[in-house]
Amino acid sequence: MGQEGYTQNIDWRNPLCIAEDTGMGGPRYFETNFPLNEVAPSQVFEFKLRCRADVESGLYIGGWGNGIYHFNVDLEQYQPLRKKYDITLTITNLGDRQQSTGYINVFAVRESYLNPIYFPALGEGRFHDISVKISLSEKILEAGTIPENPKPVRPLYLPLFSISEKGSTLPSSERYAPYVVNLVTTFDKFPDPCVTPGPLIIVPSQVDFGTLNREDLEGSVKNKFFFRVARSSEDTCTYNLYPIITFKATDPVLNDEIYLDNGTILSLEEIHSGFGKIKLNTPMRFGELKPKEFLNLLIEATLRKNPDKPLRGGAFSTVVIYHIELR
Numbered sequence: 001m002g003q004e005g006y007t008q009n010i011d012w013r014n015p016l017c018i019a020e021d022t023g024m025g026g027p028r029y030f031e032t033n034f035p036l037n038e039v040a041p042s043q044v045f046e047f048k049l050r051c052r053a054d055v056e057s058g059l060y061i062g063g064w065g066n067g068i069y070h071f072n073v074d075l076e077q078y079q080p081l082r083k084k085y086d087i088t089l090t091i092t093n094l095g096d097r098q099q100s101t102g103y104i105n106v107f108a109v110r111e112s113y114l115n116p117i118y119f120p121a122l123g124e125g126r127f128h129d130i131s132v133k134i135s136l137s138e139k140i141l142e143a144g145t146i147p148e149n150p151k152p153v154r155p156l157y158l159p160l161f162s163i164s165e166k167g168s169t170l171p172s173s174e175r176y177a178p179y180v181v182n183l184v185t186t187f188d189k190f191p192d193p194c195v196t197p198g199p200l201i202i203v204p205s206q207v208d209f210g211t212l213n214r215e216d217l218e219g220s221v222k223n224k225f226f227f228r229v230a231r232s233s234e235d236t237c238t239y240n241l242y243p244i245i246t247f248k249a250t251d252p253v254l255n256d257e258i259y260l261d262n263g264t265i266l267s268l269e270e271i272h273s274g275f276g277k278i279k280l281n282t283p284m285r286f287g288e289l290k291p292k293e294f295l296n297l298l299i300e301a302t303l304r305k306n307p308d309k310p311l312r313g314g315a316f317s318t319v320v321i322y323h324i325e326l327r
Contacts, residue, residue, distance in 0.1 A: 009172035016176035017051035017130070017163055026162075026179035032136060034085065034156075036078070036189045037240050037288075040139035048094075049130040051163055052176060053122035058166040059091060059100060060116065068106055071156040075187070079144035083107045086137040087183065089160060093117055094129040106156070118166070134160065134183065145285075146242050146327045153187035197235060199243070199289075199324060202228040207301050214311055217264060220304040224271075229286075229324065230294035240288045241326040243295055246281070248321045253280045262316040263309040272298030280320075289326065 015025020022028075030045050051057060075083075085106040092099045100115045119128045164178030204225050212221060229243050247268065252259045256279050258266040268278035275286060278299070289295050305311060 010175075010177045011173055012177045014177055015179065016055075016057060016165060017049040017179035019179075020048040020050065022047075025177055027182060028180070029182045029184055030134065031184045031186070032139070034139045034141065034185050034187045036141055036187070037143055042138050043136040045132075045134040045136075047132055049132060049163070049179060051119065051128045051130060051179070053119065053126040053128050054124045055168065055176065056121045056166040057119045057128075057163055058116055059119075060162050060164060061102065061160075067157050068104070070154055071185070071187075072107065074151065074153040075141060077147050077151055078141065080107075080141055081144045082140055082142040084138060084140040085185075087158070087160075088133075088135040088137075090131075090133040090135070091117065091161065092131045093119065094131055102161075104158070119163075130163070132181070134181075139185075148327075150189060153189075155187070156183075156185040158183045158185075197232045199326060200230040200232055200294075201322075201324065202226070202230070203322070209301075209303055212303075217303065217305040217311065220302050223301045223303075225299055225301070227297040227299050227322075228294055229289065229297075231289055231291060235291070237291065240290050242288050243286050244283050244325045244327060245286055246283045246323045247278050248323065249280050250319045250321070256280050256282075258318055258320075259306060260316055260318055261312075262314070263306045263311040264316070265304050265306050266318060267302045268320075269300050269302070270297050271300050272296065283325075 012025065012027075018025055019028065032040075032043060034040060087104040087106065089102040089104075090099065091101075098117055100117050122128075160181045160183055162178045162180040165175045168175050207223050207225055209221055209223055229245075231241070249258045251261070256267065256277055258280065260266060268280075269276060270278060270286075273287065273296075275284070275297070278284070286295055286297060
């Protein structure tokens with residue numbers, strides 16, 4: 001039960017509970033950030049409450065499921081390979097040591113609810129002292145893909161619990177204001193402000209097959225070369241980037257092979273990292289590029305005779321243009 005259920009009638013200036021660390025009543029918000037492709041460290045929020053005991057009161061859970069469901073739906077666009085986010089609540093009445101523990105597994109949409117705690121009326125001028133511990137696990141979302149135009153991810157708003165009067169027949173405006181605790185998790189697809197300059201490209205300006213005989217092309221002729229992509233020394237981003245490379249042919253293409261006008265066919269295949277045949281004129285994602293690391297592609301160019309066209313002697317060439325985008 002979050003603040004929304006109270007705003008119309010509750011006098012927040014008349015709190016049931018006061019937090020020891022802030023000297024204020026509720027509602028209270030804790031905020032945390034969920035970065036993409038980084039491990040956010042675990043966090044613990046601890047504080048104590050002093051709640052009036054001249055009235056009966058109780059611990060009540062919030063409504064968790066709806067927000068968790070929408071958070072998961074929004075993150076599916078990244079096709080997560082690995083994900084983790086757990087929340088544990090521990091609330092203890094320091095008077096009688098009665099304790100309630102709740103657990104939320106955000107990505108499994110699984111939860112164990114807090115057991116209600118009843119705080120009896122002790123009389124005018126008396127108080128209940130309560131400790132609250134909110135533990136957040138490491139937050140991990142390792143993306144399987146990066147959408148070209150990612151949709152916004154709505155913040156995960158969780159009204160964790162409230163402590164409010166129990167059994168009162170007074171109008172809401174005349175009761176003590178409940179102490180409501182909310183956790184807000186925002187998603188950050190770019191976890192730190194940084195500058196990503198263009199990558200450094202190391203690739204031969206030409207691949208030379210040398211002098212060939214007609215007999216050589218009855219089978220196939222192969223030539224290997226390295227295509228390296230490195231992050232600039234001026235790159236201050238601490239998260240991984242994903243190279244999207246498009247190889248564009250200037251001659252006709254059929255089935256991802258280049259048809260040259262001298263009667264030969266050229267194809268390209270990445271043979272070092274398992275990416276396979278290069279799809280021409282099509283953006284391809286080649287793994288990930290970590291800070292201060294480089295992507296090393298070993299490409300094999302294969303030249304063979306076009307069975308449907310006669311070979312023509314003399315010098316020949318073709319041009320392949322590459323375009324690289326880091327996401």
